Amino acid sequence: MGCLASSLEGMTTNTTDTTTAAPDAFAPEEPARLEWAKHAPEVYKAMLRLEKAAGQGLDLKLRELVKIRASQLNHCAFCLDMHTKDALAAGESVERIVQLAAWEESRHFYTEKELAAIELTEAVTVLTDGFVPDEVYEKAARFFDEPELAQLIAAITVINAWNRFGVTCRLTPGHYTPGQHA
């Protein structure tokens, strides 16, 4: 985990340094645009209910892979911070987390079942480009029985929802500790 964190931090400082002052310093941390949960507490409560309902019946490590991949596609820094840490806490390897962004070229890091779930995650996440292709759906349906598939679809949907809150409200990443919401 220390490895992953320091390499990500390194990338940040190398690519976003546009200031003249203190070139070695990290960019300043910005506050969130909107503390949405404070302005809509009943919505936040419903989201927590939804998260709990969608998580049932799915393997924990698989769920975290799905959450990380959707958060990568949706560019949700806050969710990436949370779910890479949750994945590591659940015993996931740094290698599998790092390779996930390029999973098509690193298929041997994952099981066929995980790959089917990752492919479905991408199709369900990138809806604006088209529908969910038959071959993607059917592959997932071969590896997941129907109730499990329904939960997988729900889990992908719910991380997409968290991503929307995180990105739109620009929630600040970096302060999550695994288990803090348990």
Next chain:
Amino acid sequence: MSARTRLLSDGVRSALRALGAAAKQGLGDPGLAELVQIRASQLNHCAFCLDMHLGIAREQGVGERQLDLLDAWEEAGEVFDGRERAALALTEAVTVLTDGFVPDEVYEEAARHFEADELAHLIALVTTINSWNRLMVTRRIPPGSTAW
């Protein structure tokens, strides 16, 4: 087209309904809520949600001209007022996340028209319809279906 699952757990369905109800109530503008939900469903190509929300919009008195021109609202001049335009721009940005972030100018324009509580609920509403879109498109639930 091959059959897809119709399954959705009761817990997920009821939590998502509660989420949508809370979002709509907090926004407090039923006509605008339908415009937002229709626009997101257009972007996500969700036939089921388009069918449902076009029907609800008509019941609530949203004008045919707005419904007809919603897909081209940016070019539709005075058909949509400033508040509606700000909400629609935000809806698009929040829906098409995979192409980028939510631009400052889009967010700030929305924040000019909606106070913080309303804005949080508007974001929640866009998020909720995006969730229904995903569940319906993925399971390919046909428009008008009563089993979903």
